[in-house]
Amino acid sequence: MALTGSMQRNRPIQPSLALPSLRSPSSLSLCLALLLALPLESVRADLARFQDLFHTPFRPQDSRHFQVDESSTFTANPDLRFVLSYADGSELRGFGGDDVVHVGDFHGLAPFGLLYQCNSPDFNGVDGILGFGLPKPGTQGNELPRPLLWALTDKIKHDSNAQALQRKFSFYSTDDAAELQLGGYDPKSCEDVMHYTPSLSKTDYIVGVTSVKFGRSAHDARELLQFSNPTGGEYLPAIMDSGTSCLVLPGSHLNGRLANDPFSDFQSMWSLDNSFFISIGGRSFEIPSSSWFLARTNQTCVQPSPNGMIGLLIGDVFFRSYLVEFDMTDQERPVIGIAKLSYMVSPVKTADLDYYHLPRVPVQKLRLLKGEETMYPSEHTERLREVDRIPISDKKGTQYFMNLAIGTPPQPFTVIFDTGSAVFGVFTEQSELPLSISSKLMGGASLHVEADAMSSLMVWPKEDSSGETLMVKGSKSAVLEGMRRRGQASALLLAGLDLSARRAGAGAGAGPGAGAGAAVWPYSLVGS
Numbered sequence: 001m002a003l004t005g006s007m008q009r010n011r012p013i014q015p016s017l018a019l020p021s022l023r024s025p026s027s028l029s030l031c032l033a034l035l036l037a038l039p040l041e042s043v044r045a046d047l048a049r050f051q052d053l054f055h056t057p058f059r060p061q062d063s064r065h066f067q068v069d070e071s072s073t074f075t076a077n078p079d080l081r082f083v084l085s086y087a088d089g090s091e092l093r094g095f096g097g098d099d100v101v102h103v104g105d106f107h108g109l110a111p112f113g114l115l116y117q118c119n120s121p122d123f124n125g126v127d128g129i130l131g132f133g134l135p136k137p138g139t140q141g142n143e144l145p146r147p148l149l150w151a152l153t154d155k156i157k158h159d160s161n162a163q164a165l166q167r168k169f170s171f172y173s174t175d176d177a178a179e180l181q182l183g184g185y186d187p188k189s190c191e192d193v194m195h196y197t198p199s200l201s202k203t204d205y206i207v208g209v210t211s212v213k214f215g216r217s218a219h220d221a222r223e224l225l226q227f228s229n230p231t232g233g234e235y236l237p238a239i240m241d242s243g244t245s246c247l248v249l250p251g252s253h254l255n256g257r258l259a260n261d262p263f264s265d266f267q268s269m270w271s272l273d274n275s276f277f278i279s280i281g282g283r284s285f286e287i288p289s290s291s292w293f294l295a296r297t298n299q300t301c302v303q304p305s306p307n308g309m310i311g312l313l314i315g316d317v318f319f320r321s322y323l324v325e326f327d328m329t330d331q332e333r334p335v336i337g338i339a340k341l342s343y344m345v346s347p348v349k350t351a352d353l354d355y356y357h358l359p360r361v362p363v364q365k366l367r368l369l370k371g372e373e374t375m376y377p378s379e380h381t382e383r384l385r386e387v388d389r390i391p392i393s394d395k396k397g398t399q400y401f402m403n404l405a406i407g408t409p410p411q412p413f414t415v416i417f418d419t420g421s422a423v424f425g426v427f428t429e430q431s432e433l434p435l436s437i438s439s440k441l442m443g444g445a446s447l448h449v450e451a452d453a454m455s456s457l458m459v460w461p462k463e464d465s466s467g468e469t470l471m472v473k474g475s476k477s478a479v480l481e482g483m484r485r486r487g488q489a490s491a492l493l494l495a496g497l498d499l500s501a502r503r504a505g506a507g508a509g510a511g512p513g514a515g516a517g518a519a520v521w522p523y524s525l526v527g528s
Helices: 026-036 040-054 138-143 148-152 262-268 363-367 453-457 478-486 488-494
Strands: 075-085 091-103 106-118 128-131 168-173 177-182 195-198 206-215 236-240 247-249 275-280 283-287 302-304 312-314 322-327 335-340 352-360 379-395 399-406 411-418 424-427 447-450 459-463 469-473 501-503
Touching (some): 075 106, 091 148, 106 148, 168 379, 206 262, 206 312, 236 453, 247 262, 262 302
Parallel strands (some): 075 447, 106 424, 128 411, 247 302
Antiparallel strands (some): 091 106, 091 399, 168 177, 168 322, 177 379, 195 335, 247 312, 399 411, 469 501
């Protein structure tokens, strides 16, 4: 999540400036460089990039806290303890609970996290975070609170009024506001037909990007993704993430997969007359300068990816030009729809539940696809669906907040809205918790989770006992995990845990066009 905790994790930079050069902690940099087998200067640059995020402390007094003893329907689960880490170094510690949650016009009993420790100023003035991401696999998915939309739309939950709601949502942003649409989308928000493509992952909203061009028009724009030894089937995975402020481009040759450095090429071509043209599923989507340049702050919202990341992050700059639908009704894998945002659209000020005749998603066609090769338009057959339009606050085009309530009677909160994580949690005051809860928080193990979707795109080189090169998704050892807990600035370098290693360029995980010297492809396409 790729946030910001969630939203501030990828901050816009000045167009003419490189990343800030700060005096880095030499001992930590050297230790990480030796353990990760990375160049020392590379590690120092990554640490310097993030250490300035934590000069301002978290101020718990600026946030509202859930009062467990004031809700008659609250049930605590202090045995479920967790530590959530984000790519920018933000860390949240909490425990589980269940209560009635009110979102827009819907409500129901749902699990959530009660956050009692935070290290990041990104959460100053807000009350928590609401992730609309997908459930995590394995232990994390079984032990973490189930994502809110999944809990509310669970057919066996008789205490929810959202059982008829489709398990899908849409999101878009304007210059000063944004809107979440639960259950589908409002057709009046679009200028054209919604086109769909299957996600490349069951656990993240990932699409395949075959081209990123930059120029005045699609015809004369320059290609920023210049693949080495192209065969015609190359692509990079890209996370669709409202929790990332900017467009994040590769800042290197990706271990030889690219013949160029896309971000450096962008810097050399920088111009407010230029647009980005991103190709997904055979369709080109333009991101004009009015979206990627923040005029109010005079900042460019385009950034280089961190070392070890093998794809792109498509953040808020995209949602200011397109309505994006995230459809989780297919059990095989999520489906992502994209339509041009209507210039007449205006986000609602209060929640508005209505019914719309929506065209069907071309499910059968999409199931035949193995990857990113095409997008299909929605089918003409229409069905009447209820859609709840919910207002989202937009802070300078880089942060999104929404209001909800928890408990009986309802306690109001303003939380960060994030599609890059599945975490739902609000702050609580540890010193005010009943002894029956607080006593269980002092000892025992906690589940450590990389809550940020960015960790899905992180790989690290490693050699096996025979000297052959492996590519490992995630951290290299438990030793590094311990260092991550002690140093927030190193969290980006340690994203992802307990994921399998794949031999470089071999096996089902090798992507199209992966040749000698190319980074291993961590996505074996679903259904292939």
